[in-house]
Amino acid sequence: MKNMVYIQSGGPTSVINSSFYGAIQEAKRHSGEIDKIYGSLHGIEGLIYDDLIDISAEDDDQLALLLQTPGSILGTTRRKLPKDIHDPVYGEIIDNLVKHEIKYVFVNGGNDSMDTCYKISLLVKERGLDIVVVGVPKTIDNDLAITDHSLGFPSAAKYVINTFQALANDASCFMKGKVHIVEVMGRNAGWLTAAPDLLPEGNRPHLFYLPENKFDLDQFCKDVKEVYEREGYALVSVSEGVEFERLQASTRLDGFGHAQLGGAAADLCKIIEDKFDLPTRAVELSLMQRACPAYISKVDSDEAVRVGNEAVKAALAGKTGNMVILKRVSDKPYEIKYELAPLDSIANEVSQIPQDMMCDKTKMSQKFRDYLAPLIVGEAPVKYENGIALTPKLKRIKVK
């Protein structure tokens, strides 16, 4: 009898805990093969510093609340492991895996985290250990390679879409309104920035600026002014990843070595104000787009649980070094199948919006809409107590 450990890594999503729940659920169905279910605190740090908690000791009703709780319940990290898998830090990881009799390792993350996952899979192979390593995909940016989409993206898209509609309702109220520049997450891929293209006419953004296209600041200013003059207000969707000479450069890097983004909308508003003396409002959808329980897509939630299930099944079948992927069978009716893909084909790759999904800066193509529309369908139920969404109260018993 061997134990399993589950790792949440990188930026949280609205359904990252749903995949964890799915893995717990499936592990409990195989209690003859999997003994203890451990959670590694703060991503891989828990395995480096021997900081695990025993999930087997948690109550089922509290665990069920994971389905409505965005944010990584185990904590997360952006620590990038050294390239050389003979670096001493890997020794710590192996020691802890062996010490805790762990046979099954699950890493739930995006591009950078799949790199962590891949390295661990190489390491245990090299050491000849009987340890299976399986990746679980997530990232709101939807930029993971090979999988049809990433878990967490549909709920973030649903948040962005419904929030743009709310902003349109508000922004269009005034006879002479403002230029609203709304900054959406997605460093390298514009999936979320483009998502509000699904909105009905009248509630849509007027303009979209995706990181896939070269950003021309002068043209942007012209476009915005033209819309404002025509409509009396403007609603513009801008990716945090568009590149222009920033008024105030950020030099801060995260653990994975990426510059911290944000503030693009504020800078663009300042530029528009200075240039045309138009009233502006910068809106950053910020952490809300990945952390709002009220807009969890039912499709996303269900798929996240299912991928957690599939990861455990793959591990029990000994399929190490793979990530669970979603493969689309059809758009209408929407149908997905679950497969495995080798981690080295995914780690550090970036999937952007293909050209045939884009039309111009005012709209996306039908292909994009057919792709996205089924992902946001259905509302995951949320339990409230006195108007506040319930969150799990865990015992968090440390593994000795």
Added chain:
Amino acid sequence: MKNMVYIQSGGPTSVINSSFYGAIQEAKRHSGEIDKIYGSLHGIEGLIYDDLIDISAEDDDQLALLLQTPGSILGTTRRKLPKDIHDPVYGEIIDNLVKHEIKYVFVNGGNDSMDTCYKISLLVKERGLDIVVVGVPKTIDNDLAITDHSLGFPSAAKYVINTFQALANDASCFMKGKVHIVEVMGRNAGWLTAAPDLLPEGNRPHLFYLPENKFDLDQFCKDVKEVYEREGYALVSVSEGVEFERLQASTRLDGFGHAQLGGAAADLCKIIEDKFDLPTRAVELSLMQRACPAYISKVDSDEAVRVGNEAVKAALAGKTGNMVILKRVSDKPYEIKYELAPLDSIANEVSQIPQDMMCDKTKMSQKFRDYLAPLIVGEAPVKYENGIALTPKLKRIKVK
């Protein structure tokens, strides 16, 4: 038989259209006394420029969607009417009221809009016209005098509370997190900024900075640093109205003569980064806090409809120059009664948080909690189609 006109004024809320719905509903119940139901487009502008639509022609199923649609469906304005009610602009208003055989005028708004409402009531009295003017309270800031609370505040509070919980779930994920400074609306009153005090321990903001208290920038920096060192991250609720020397002063004024706020969190983050080299994230809850259908409080929605009902009843009873107010009978069980208060006691007054509702910068008093807790209870139902909240499709037939 006479007609009625409904005006939405000032900043929108999540339930401003619910009060309108309540007024429509009640007017239809009195079809023997009220003939046409008109909407004035863009607040008082519609009555100045003769720009009304005929709501009587709209379909009931579309009107019902007003209950889940934030933003002023009739459009709004921040235009302040001249002090002198003999200014020619008032002549236009009167001409249009007479021309369209309007007997009942409803103004739904906050402090500044109740001033508009009051002036019109004075004017029709002076002219000896048989026109009744009734105010309907709204403002997310909850700073209207006399009424127990303002419609729209409970839903905004529910948004702020649940969003702070989501931010706490996200912000606390990392071993070494960030200083999150979250900017909340409320120019002169900290009701919304203080609202997340209701959250359970662990999900609460660490610090609150309300406009009711003098803001000491040095002390703020010390407080934040101390929390960060203790907790590994910080979650701070700051009112947009706190005063300090801004890095970039805004000189833009709205129609009511107020400086446009926003950007306080970004400035405070910059100050903290420069002073202590700590990682920060500025989050502005921005328009989302007054425009999110998913967090409409059932209590707020029901009360908004009821106040719309009561306004029409008051008008039919000839009670001109009043606003409908909510008077609290008890906290537990929560009970409200609806009364009228003269507009001149409300217009341009500001209601702040009383001292006995505050403890210190880390928490509010039990009195505050008893006051706020019942207001956010219950979730107003939202109808979605393919994952997108439905919004009303109105014919918007112009009145000739």
